[in-house]
Amino acid sequence: MQRIFHTPEGVRDIYNDECSQKRSLQEKLHCVFRRYGYEDIETPGFEYFEVFSREVGTIPSKDLYKFFDREGNTLVLRPDFTPSVARACATYFSPEKEVVSLCYTGNTFINNSSYQGRLKESTQMGVERMGDDSAEADAELLAMTVECLLASGLTDFQVSVGQVDYFRSLLEQARMSPEDEEQLRSLVSMKNYFGVEELVERLGIDQKVGNALAQLPRMFGSSDVLEKAKALTQEPKALQAVARLEEIYQILKIYGYEKYISFDFAMVSKYHYYTGIIFQAYTYGTGEPLVKGGRYNDLLRHFGKAAPSIGFAIVVDSLLTALSRQKLQIPVEDTVEVITYKPEGRKEAIRQAQQLRSQGKNIALRPEKED
Numbered sequence: 001m002q003r004i005f006h007t008p009e010g011v012r013d014i015y016n017d018e019c020s021q022k023r024s025l026q027e028k029l030h031c032v033f034r035r036y037g038y039e040d041i042e043t044p045g046f047e048y049f050e051v052f053s054r055e056v057g058t059i060p061s062k063d064l065y066k067f068f069d070r071e072g073n074t075l076v077l078r079p080d081f082t083p084s085v086a087r088a089c090a091t092y093f094s095p096e097k098e099v100v101s102l103c104y105t106g107n108t109f110i111n112n113s114s115y116q117g118r119l120k121e122s123t124q125m126g127v128e129r130m131g132d133d134s135a136e137a138d139a140e141l142l143a144m145t146v147e148c149l150l151a152s153g154l155t156d157f158q159v160s161v162g163q164v165d166y167f168r169s170l171l172e173q174a175r176m177s178p179e180d181e182e183q184l185r186s187l188v189s190m191k192n193y194f195g196v197e198e199l200v201e202r203l204g205i206d207q208k209v210g211n212a213l214a215q216l217p218r219m220f221g222s223s224d225v226l227e228k229a230k231a232l233t234q235e236p237k238a239l240q241a242v243a244r245l246e247e248i249y250q251i252l253k254i255y256g257y258e259k260y261i262s263f264d265f266a267m268v269s270k271y272h273y274y275t276g277i278i279f280q281a282y283t284y285g286t287g288e289p290l291v292k293g294g295r296y297n298d299l300l301r302h303f304g305k306a307a308p309s310i311g312f313a314i315v316v317d318s319l320l321t322a323l324s325r326q327k328l329q330i331p332v333e334d335t336v337e338v339i340t341y342k343p344e345g346r347k348e349a350i351r352q353a354q355q356l357r358s359q360g361k362n363i364a365l366r367p368e369k370e371d
Helices: 016-037 079-091 135-152 166-173 178-188 195-203 207-220 224-231 236-254 299-303 316-325 342-356
Strands: 047-048 067-068 076-079 099-107 121-130 159-161 262-266 277-283 289-294 307-313 336-341 363-367
Touching: 016 099, 016 121, 016 316, 047 079, 047 135, 067 236, 079 099, 079 307, 099 166, 121 135, 121 316, 135 159, 135 236, 135 277, 135 289, 135 307, 135 316, 159 166, 159 236, 166 178, 166 207, 178 207, 195 207, 195 224, 224 236, 224 316, 236 262, 236 277, 307 316, 336 342, 342 363
Parallel strands: 159 262, 336 363
Antiparallel strands: 047 076, 067 076, 099 121, 121 307, 159 277, 277 289, 289 307
């Protein structure tokens, strides 16, 4: 039988300086979470399939790692933290009565196709604020996103903010089939202006609604785009969505982080549980978003407690890649001092090492090799 010692496709070992830098980065991010009053939570690495089912609106079933327990129940390796934390929050807390602020660190597992070149196991850190439907909560998580990226050492990045409710209000007026909605969602997210225009024309959608949908791929940029969004429709739900973004932006000005914020009405997440603002953070050196987040006011109802919520996840591996490509070093303070000794000096070497360790220093003992 052939023995295989290399890692499977889509996962890798992390060691030496990279591992130390990753630990240091995680500590910096966790400090930001704690400064904002978020409490730690750990959820299992695998859960029942129902936690990540299609009704929840998370990762498609084909991309999940599934297996069975002894009783025949279908289990899933955690692909996404938000449903797990929502389930735990509904079980142990009362988010319908009081605000619950939780933070986490752990790995997620998604069975991506090999040609995509993505890791199938990645480390995520994030926060979930449950029981709070305020614009202040939205702004706080955007401010935390900015602070986390600044704490990592990045200076050149952008947090792009979208609004799911604006898009959904236009869909409700368009009255499209689920298949056409999915096609439109894909075209809009790819910013395929001509594709959206052709689809709208083919379906014979009302001219005013169709024009608004066709403009979505071009509606991104500074806060000026909010005025354009209001001018495209008179639908109350859509206008309310824009008003929410305007309020959030004003709060971010108080934080002093508005320069990091842009708006993108073409942002459409593959996670269907989002209900309000959604956002992603980008920098150069990686094509993948470093941070993904948004509001999910209906998700906790699936777990038995209705409570508005918002959260974000930092993809630690992508952040490390971006820092490396931008040649930004993560300082690692925990250097190791090596003390070597001969057999006759072993007792003194151990005593010396113990004394230094009690002072908080990292000491490695190594017997000298005999000639």
